[in-house]
Amino acid sequence: MGFSKKVKNLKESATLQAAAKAKALKNKGVDVLNLTIGEPDFSTPKSIQQAAIKSIEDGSSSFYTPATGLIELKKAIIERTRIDYGVEYQTNEVFIGNGAKYVLYALFQTLLNPGDEVIIPTPYWVSYSAQVELADGKNVFVETTQENHYRVTVEELEKARTDKTRILILNTPSNPTGTVYTAKELLEIGNWAVSNNIYIIADDIYAKLVYNGNVFTSIVSLSDAIKKQTIVVNGVSKAYAMTGWRIGYALCQSEIVSQVSKVISQSTSNPATVSQYAAIEALSGNQDIVESMRQTFEQRLNDIFPLIQAIPGVKVEKPQGAFYLYLNIKDTMAMCGYDNVTNWVNDLLEEAHVAVVTGEAFGTSHHVRISYATDMDTLTQAISQINKFIDSKRI
Known part of the structure; x- marks a missing residue:
């Protein structure tokens, strides 16, 4: 079967691909800590849901x-x-x-x-x-x-x-x-x-x-x-x-x-x-819920940033917005014997069951992206498992 050159040369979205890998592993019964997807871990506010329902009910x-x-x-x-x-x-x-x-x-x-x-x-x-x-x-x-x-x-x-x-x-x-x-x-x-x-x-x-x-x-x-x-x-x-x-x-x-x-x-x-x-x-409508979610993200960032900074070899700028941390792990990879960031990410998922996104998807070769749009328990446990993974790989 023939396909267009555009499609054959097109790469799947790396963030969605990483999330799919994490989900596939989770479906096998593995407890995966997923830090890949960029979406808030909140439900849509009730007032917005109700407006949608009203539009359905009134036709x-x-x-x-x-x-x-x-x-x-x-x-x-x-x-x-x-x-x-x-x-x-x-x-x-x-x-x-x-x-x-x-x-x-x-x-x-x-x-x-x-x-x-x-x-x-x-x-x-x-x-x-x-x-x-x-x-x-x-x-x-x-x-x-x-x-x-x-x-x-x-x-x-x-x-x-x-x-x-x-x-x-x-x-x-x-x-x-x-x-x-x-x-x-x-x-x-x-x-x-x-x-x-x-x-x-x-x-x-x-x-x-x-x-x-x-x-x-x-x-x-x-x-x-x-x-x-x-x-x-x-x-x-x-x-x-x-x-x-x-x-x-x-x-x-x-x-x-x-x-x-x-x-x-x-x-x-x-x-x-x-x-x-x-x-x-x-x-x-009322914008208070937006500020409430913003404050939650800000608190998470401030709570986990020192933990991220303490990961061996990591260099990271404190984000000013959005809900991601972009970690330079060049030194981390070196101490673990890796020369390819995607291989490091894949092994982190398979062995430590933590899902992050390779920096190659964003145009850099020594970084990973972590989303903190998830609960603090997941974040702190994931950081702990990343540290254990690095310790197990030290050369």
Whole structure:
């Protein structure tokens, strides 16, 4: 049977693959401590559930909506963005899709021609590069350093820029590092993008999950010119514990929305109507639950970070946001006799029954990502088993 070259060359999402391996081992009766998946360990708040149920019972969710989403949801997104970012959008500058991941996919399909270049600072979320390839674009990776807190600079971006550069992806707070860019850094990057006519895709999915006095700044709030050059991507999955509902959205120029709508109408059509009604409640309802979850993540981070720092050989920056720790285990691997991080990760799962994600999935060769979106008992037990694994492997 023949398959397209795109599919044959495409790699499965490493985070989902790692989670699947952990689940397969668990199905065999092994007690696996799973630190792979980036989703809150909270149920969707009751008020959001009830809004969905109401839409089912009154028949509202029985029908198609416009391909780019309900006008009521677009208005809720615009109002939430006005409150959170201090920036105004119109309804023709918003589109809604089946999760932020699909929103990104639709954007790349819309904006890229074969050979167009997309600058991606490393480490990066696993699906960016694959989606660019699916759109026949070219990934241009710009390596950041732990010494600079995994932030890319304008000087580094300028070195990577060519006349084919079309898009810069900027994720703050970052998955996997938890880095949050300052307003000054964002202004410099934004002005650089404007002067070179490069779109910024601002992946703000973790915008509400920032800790220990750090502050999220939306790049679109810094100037009208930067706002015009930027496509904000966000969703309800992380901040509202709604990963399963699959609602993401983008805010951008109306000309982009009108073109993306063609892709959506010919691929998925509208996102599930019931999920859209749930998202309206999430964005326009009481926001106290968001702060409560944020505080829980912050406390977990502060509790486990000293334990992570104490793991032999590990070098790690304390995250400012999101819910991941990105561990440099180069020295740890050396003391255990490993020269390949994925082999280390696989053995950790098979022998210590702790599931983490290899840094190779994020574009680095000596790191692992740990999610702390799980309970403290699981986290502390996992760290204990990681330490025992390292002790057993010392050479």
